[in-house]
Amino acid sequence: MTIEQLVSVLNNVEVKGDVNKEIEFITHDSRRVRKNTLFVCICGTRVDGNKFIPQAIEAGACAIMTEKDVEVPADITVIKVPNMREAMELAVPYFYDYPGKKMRMIGVTGTNGKTSSTYMLRDILRKAGYKVGVIGTIKIMIEDEEMPIHNTTPDVIDLQEILDKMYKQNIDYVVMEVSSHALDMNRIAGCEYDTAMFTNLTQDHLDYHKTMENYALAKAKLFDSLSAPNLVKSNKNAVINLDDELGSKTMIEHTKCNLITYGIKNDAVLKAENVEIKASGASFDVKYKDDCVHFDLKVTGMFNVYNILGVIGVALAEKISFDLIKETLEAFEAVAGRFELVRQGQDFSVIVDYAHTPDGLENVLKTAREIAKKRLIVVFGCGGDRDRTKRPIMGRIAAQLADVVIATSDNPRTEDPEFILSEVEAGVLPALHGNFHEKITDRRTAIFRAIELAQKDDIVLIAGKGHENYQILKTGTIHFDDKEVAIEAIRGKING
């Protein structure tokens, strides 16, 4: 596409230089620039992208898009825009010819359960014969091809590039996690979702959204988008958890298309009854219109029953048969790092889980408690440079629900780990009721200590990092994998 074509969709733009040049690629990251690239300068929270113009030109950028007055060599075209975010939202989907409107798109939002739900949906849609792409916290998948990801929902430029790749590889369905940050920053501009799912709304990310109300309104934007003006697709669906006290009302208020509610407690369209939670899996009946289908799952926990109900709602909205849904979900095993059992022949259980919010931790501890024969030992921490107010709450929940509480580090980032732990302990200490607590800053030592303390039939729950294979410290990011460390500790214990 030429620069002239690209700028035709922008408002109040000033262009200096040759407009007939062909743009072959767009990026906001100077490290990814190649020949004939348009380099988009974003003023970030850490650095100003304008600083990297020389590197971008050196790497082959032929044009720069910026909000500022910049000095560049005469052969470089400068596109000056009044508002970069708005310009990106208009120009980038247009450059890629709107791949997010050409494939069927499923968006999942909510504080917890997005990754789990998208993986189940992927299995169902593939079983139904579709080619599926997934975008979310753990990685990007285009059928079986895997690519790394930096955010749960990538920024508009990266997202459009990925969607274009998926479209060119004949993907039928994109199943993606849509985070509240992404909705607030409109990273999903140019996409059109066919079916959107809401899991739940509980405390997280208040560092960014400030209030729960703002957080809810950010999530509601996904449901607004289903009935926005000038849509090219029709027959949109919203699948909403009616039992969610904080969020369901707002999401429903913002829904102006076909609504499928799900729940256990409330009278939802899709309802689970006779729920049984066992260590080996959850079982329940699902009622939908005139159907009643029994499910025997391999995944467990009440929270997973909710995820499954939402997933069934999405699959039914997408006209997948109940038989195929049942068959696929009953065969579904854990997502990496989500209530994942670490089995090395030991006589106690070890579970690695990604719970990193108060509600996530409470749910996972309650599930572990339900299936525990003896004591419940928890190792957990709270992320640095993230919502501080959740720290004492998570501390209190751990002290209330576990017999042994080991507080440790979870991606302290630029913060002092000792300070984060003091904020966690402010919740732990008053809630202890004769149970045992230790503070061990080094996560590896903490995991080894938990495994050392474990006796026959105890459960050790290592929460917060799930699939992550890193620890982000002030000094940089190091390799760290809860599962790997747990295996090492268990083997060490077994072999004396």
Ligand SMILES: CC(=O)N[C@H]1[C@@H](OP(=O)(O)OP(=O)(O)OC[C@H]2O[C@@H](n3ccc(=O)[nH]c3=O)[C@H](O)[C@@H]2O)O[C@H](CO)[C@@H](O)[C@@H]1O[C@H](C)C(=O)N[C@@H](C)C(=O)N[C@H](CCC(=O)O)C(=O)O
């Ligand atoms: C607050 C926030 O969302 N920040 C996002 C933002 O980073 P930033 O504003 O700090 O960018 P920056 O590092 O200052 O860089 C500015 C510009 O310079 C460019 N640059 C930088 C270095 C260089 O050598 N060359 C270069 O061109 C960068 O590419 C960027 O365009 O833009 C980056 C690129 O798109 C994002 O990766 C980054 O997400 C950071 C990592 C982040 O932690 N985001 C979290 C809060 C987030 O978005 N989380 C949600 C929800 C998670 C959940 O599921 O709960 C998510 O969707 O991931």
Ligand SMILES: Nc1ncnc2c1ncn2[C@@H]1O[C@H](COP(=O)(O)OP(=O)(O)OP(=O)(O)O)[C@@H](O)[C@H]1O
């Ligand atoms: N429906 C749910 N309700 C509450 N907690 C849940 C639910 N589903 C999963 N969890 C807990 O939250 C953790 C994270 O689950 P998952 O990765 O599916 O959520 P997510 O929404 O993708 O999170 P993120 O915002 O980090 O992307 C799980 O390991 C589990 O402990």
Ligand SMILES: N[C@H](CCC[C@H](N)C(=O)O)C(=O)O
């Ligand atoms: N997507 C979440 C993941 C948190 C995972 C936890 N390990 C942490 O680092 O706090 C976030 O960025 O807030």
Ligand SMILES: [Mg+2]
């Ligand atoms: Mg996720």
